[in-house]
Amino acid sequence: MKDLVIITNNPKIKEKFDELKIDFAENLSDVYSKSRDLVHQNWKLVSHPLAGSVKPAQNPYRSIILAPAKKLDFYSLNTIENAIQKLNQFNKNHKMREYSQKIKEDYQVIDLTLINSALKN
Structure with a gap:
């Protein structure tokens, strides 16, 4: 588990x-x-990168776990590229909301719960 990295803004x-x-x-x-x-x-x-039922740009917090691979993992590449496309599409079609601190904390907990679950598997 120590080889893992988590990219996050949470x-x-x-x-x-x-x-x-x-x-x-x-x-x-x-x-x-x-x-x-x-x-x-x-x-x-x-x-x-799109875990959970919250759309990519609805939750302002996201964490993604990665592990070292021996070569380029095309499944991971395709998955992250698709997630970026969805995020860009959502940002283009929707105005980013301003959330209260309480709602931000709720979204942080949602993201934390998803990461806890992924680490247990």
């Missing part, structure tokens, strides 16, 4: 998983682009 992930390598991103788009960059460097997705 402060709760950073607090909870201090034993894992965390790459903290500024925003949602950066989470996806940093993950794609790692996939191009022979990392593979452990968690799905």
Whole structure:
């Protein structure tokens, strides 16, 4: 498990998983682009970038787990590219909302729960 990296913009992930390598991103788009960059460097997705029932840009927090791979994982590449397309499409068609601190914390907990679940598998 120590070989894993989590790309996230969720402060709760950073607090909870201090034993894992965390790459903290500024925003949602950066989470996806940093993950794609790692996939191009022979990392593979452990968690799905569109996990959960919340649309990509509805939850302003996202965490993606990756693990080292021996070669380019085309499934991971296709998956992250599709997720980026969905995020871009959603951003183009919808205005980003401003959320209260309470709602932001709720979204952080949702993301944390998804990552906890992925790490248990």
